[in-house]
Amino acid sequence: MDETGRRTARRSDLIAAAAGVLLVTAAVLVGRSIQDADGSLHVHWPPLLASWYPHTGPGTPAAVAVAAAVVAYGPPLADRIRRRALLPAAWAASLAWVFSLALIDGWGRGIAGRLTTKHEYLQAIDRFQDIGAALRGFDDHILIGSPDNWPTHVAGHPPGATLTFVLLDRIGLGGGGWAGGWCIVVGASAVPAALITLRVLADERLARRAAPFLVLAPVAVWTGTSADACFAAVAAWSVALLALAATRSVRLPMAAAFASGLLFGLTCYLSYGLTLIAFLLLGVLVLARRARSVPLFLAGALVVPVLFTLAGYDWWESYRLLVERYYQGAGGIRPYSYWVWANLACTAIAAGLATVAGLRRAAAGTPGAVRTLRTGTAHASQRLILLTLMAFLALLAADLSGMSKAETERIWQPFILWLLPAAALLPTSTRRGWLTAQAVVALLVNHLLWTGW
Numbered sequence: 374m375d376e377t378g379r380r381t382a383r384r385s386d387l388i389a390a391a392a393g394v395l396l397v398t399a400a401v402l403v404g405r406s407i408q409d410a411d412g413s414l415h416v417h418w419p420p421l422l423a424s425w426y427p428h429t430g431p432g433t434p435a436a437v438a439v440a441a442a443v444v445a446y447g448p449p450l451a452d453r454i455r456r457r458a459l460l461p462a463a464w465a466a467s468l469a470w471v472f473s474l475a476l477i478d479g480w481g482r483g484i485a486g487r488l489t490t491k492h493e494y495l496q497a498i499d500r501f502q503d504i505g506a507a508l509r510g511f512d513d514h515i516l517i518g519s520p521d522n523w524p525t526h527v528a529g530h531p532p533g534a535t536l537t538f539v540l541l542d543r544i545g546l547g548g549g550g551w552a553g554g555w556c557i558v559v560g561a562s563a564v565p566a567a568l569i570t571l572r573v574l575a576d577e578r579l580a581r582r583a584a585p586f587l588v589l590a591p592v593a594v595w596t597g598t599s600a601d602a603c604f605a606a607v608a609a610w611s612v613a614l615l616a617l618a619a620t621r622s623v624r625l626p627m628a629a630a631f632a633s634g635l636l637f638g639l640t641c642y643l644s645y646g647l648t649l650i651a652f653l654l655l656g657v658l659v660l661a662r663r664a665r666s667v668p669l670f671l672a673g674a675l676v677v678p679v680l681f682t683l684a685g686y687d688w689w690e691s692y693r694l695l696v697e698r699y700y701q702g703a704g705g706i707r708p709y710s711y712w713v714w715a716n717l718a719c720t721a722i723a724a725g726l727a728t729v730a731g732l733r734r735a736a737a738g739t740p741g742a743v744r745t746l747r748t749g750t751a752h753a754s755q756r757l758i759l760l761t762l763m764a765f766l767a768l769l770a771a772d773l774s775g776m777s778k779a780e781t782e783r784i785w786q787p788f789i790l791w792l793l794p795a796a797a798l799l800p801t802s803t804r805r806g807w808l809t810a811q812a813v814v815a816l817l818v819n820h821l822l823w824t825g826w
Contacts, residue, residue, distance in 0.1 A: 379800070382734070386799065389733035390726040390810070400718035404711065413708055414779065420715040421722065421818075422780045422825035429820060432476025432483070436819070439469045440589060440812035447585035448804045456577070459584065460565040466588045467561040475557065475597030477819045484553035487598040487826070492525040494538045494600060495552060501539045508532055509685035515694040517701045526600070526826075528698060532686060533642030533677070534600060553598040560602025563790050564588060566609035571794055573622045574660050574760060576753040582797035582804075583757075586731075589808055590793050591815040592723040595783040599826055604643045605787040608650045611636035612791075615654055615670060619661035630666035634673025642677050645692050646776065647787055649767040656763030660756050662749055699776065712778035719782040720768065724792050725814050727807035731795030735761045738798075757794060764791030783826055 397420075404419025417424040443466060454462060475483040489495050500521075501507045511532050514523045522528065527535050538552050546555070564587045571580035596602040614633035617623040637654065640647045658664060678688065721729055735758045742755035742762075751759065768788040771777045777784060799807055818824070 383800065383803065385737075386730035386733060386803075390730050393721040393726055393729035396714075397718045397721055400715040404715060407708070407711060413706060414711065415707060416779055416825075418822055420712075420718045420779070421782055421822065423818075423822040425821070426823035427821050428477070428823075430477040430479050430483070432473045432478075433820070435473035436470070436477060436816060439466070439473050440816065443470070443585055443589045444805055444808045444812060447588065447808065448582075448801075451581045451584040459581065460568060463568055463584050463588055464561055464565045467564040467593070468558065470588060471557050471561055471593045471597040471602075474594055474815060474819050475553075478823070480550075484557070484598050485548070485550040487549065488538070488552045488556070488600065489549040492826070494524075494526055494535045495549060496524045497527045497535055498539050498542050498547070501535065504536070504539065505684055508681065511686055512691050512694055515691065516698050529695060530644050531642040531681075531688060531691060533639060533681070534604070534644065537600070537603065537643070556600055556603045557597045559606045560596045560599075560786075561606075563602075563606040563609040566606065566613040567790055567794065569613040570609075570616045570657070570760070571757065571797075573616050573620045574657065575757045579753050579757055579794070579797050582801075583794040585804070585808055586727055586796035586811065587790075587793050589811050589815075590723075590728075590789075591725045591811060591818060592782070592786055592789050592793075594815055594819050594824060595723065595786060595826075599783050599786075601644070601783050601786045604640065604647060605790055607636055607643060608640045608647055608653075608787045609790060611640060611650065612653050612657060615666065616657045616661070618666040618670070619657055619663050621663075626666060627669050630669040631673040633666075634670035635676055636673075637670075638674040638677035642681055642688070644787075645695065646771055646784070649770055650787060652763045652767035652770070653760070653791060656760055659746065660751070660759060696776070707778040709775050709778065713772060713775075716772050716777060716779075716781045716785075719779075720785060720789060720792075722814065722818065723782040723785070724789050725811040727796040727799065727811050728792050730807065731798050732761070732765070732792060734798040735795045754798060757797065761792060761795045764788050768792075780825065782824075 400420040404414055408414045408416065408419055416422045451459065477483065513519060514521055515528045516522060541547065541551060541555060567587055568580045568584060571583055611633045614629045614636065618626040618630035618633060623629050637650065640650055681688065738755065738758045739762055742751055742758040745751035745755055768785055771785065796807060
């Protein structure tokens with residue numbers, strides 16, 4: 374591409390980012406009008422589940438310092454750091470970013486108290502003293518009118534989600550502090566999982582270019598502290614292990630395939646909507662052009678469903694009842710006509726302007742990338758584009774289903790993770806500028822709003 378072409382592409386990147394800003398602005402203005410008129414959106418600061426609450430906190434200096442450090446040193450360090458050090462360094466940087474953002478709200482309100490509210494999983498731990506009985510009777514408490522109906526998040530997920538915190542409690546890590554710390558530490562591990570996937574499906578160079586954008590993402594505001602961050606990591610490691618198995622980039626590829634299936638089965642029992650991670654897993658197989666790992670993957674994927682079924686839990690009946698509860702008023706009255714596009718505004722905020730610009734480049738390169746699928750001649754950036762495309766298709770399916778209306782800045786973390794690497798397609802000379810934009814969005818959201826859940 375000549376200099377004129379590069380200037381045009383950069384101008385198009387800025388136009389895409391501006392379009393993202395306009396989408397968010399429209400979602401704020403239209404949403405405010407609807408919410409003021411009839412309250413049907415059930416969010417105080419549409420399109421986000423948040424309230425206007427300008428504040429600072431103990432995490433403010435740390436968050437600013439982490440952002441400045443990643444912007445200044447992230448790109449060159451990611452390019453030069455030893456291969457073995459890249460993954461732990463990215464995980465550590467992500468932890469620093471998530472923890473510092475969460476601590477803007479303070480330890481209690483930002484971390485320890487997040488998972489202890491009346492809607493959250495920890496409210497139901499005492500009802501799992503007999504785990505077998507709780508699983509067998511789980512469906513009896515989903516509907517709003519049922520006796521002792523489950524708290525919102527317990528009813529809204531398969532019991533694997535609640536069992537995570539029950540088991541933490543059983544090993545002596547009970548309470549909101551341990552639960553919040555668990556979600557942050559495990560959630561941040563999604564970053565190295567994504568880097569492993571990029572390394573084996575695209576190449577080392579693109580993985581390194583993506584690393585600072587995976588770390589300094591606005592979605593980190595919701596990683597600390599929500600159980601969805603933990604779900605995102607489990608799903609991400611399922612994708613990473615399948616990528617290692619399918620490309621035979623690990624010593625025991627069949628064991629990796631089985632472990633990938635095991636984690637995918639667990640993912641489906643953490644959140645109903647994460648069955649859509651199958652889009653990404655399919656994308657991995659298409660890019661690797663090998664199906665040898667599929668039988669062991671499927672064998673692994675059956676383990677968790679079989680165990681839950683034998684324990685007396687019916688996933689399909691539970692999901693049917695959840696849909697009924699949803700349209701009883703637990704989210705179902707929210708207008709689809711607004712949320713079907715406002716959800717994408719939530720995604721633009723959580724993914725950040727750099728991701729929006731990167732997706733513009735991915736969209737431009739999609740036709741060529743798809744054409745290379747037949748011949749298997751896709752180069753690294755085209756492989757990255759195809760992986761990003763599969764993540765976007767999963768997100769789009771969740772959006773069009775109508776079961777994702779609002780709160781998607783939190784709920785869609787497992788899909789947003791795989792959109793972030795699109796920023797690696799942006800020119801090297803602009804990386805610091807785009808990273809600054811990412812940090813500014815996260816800091817503004819966390820300091821100006823009190824985010825929900």
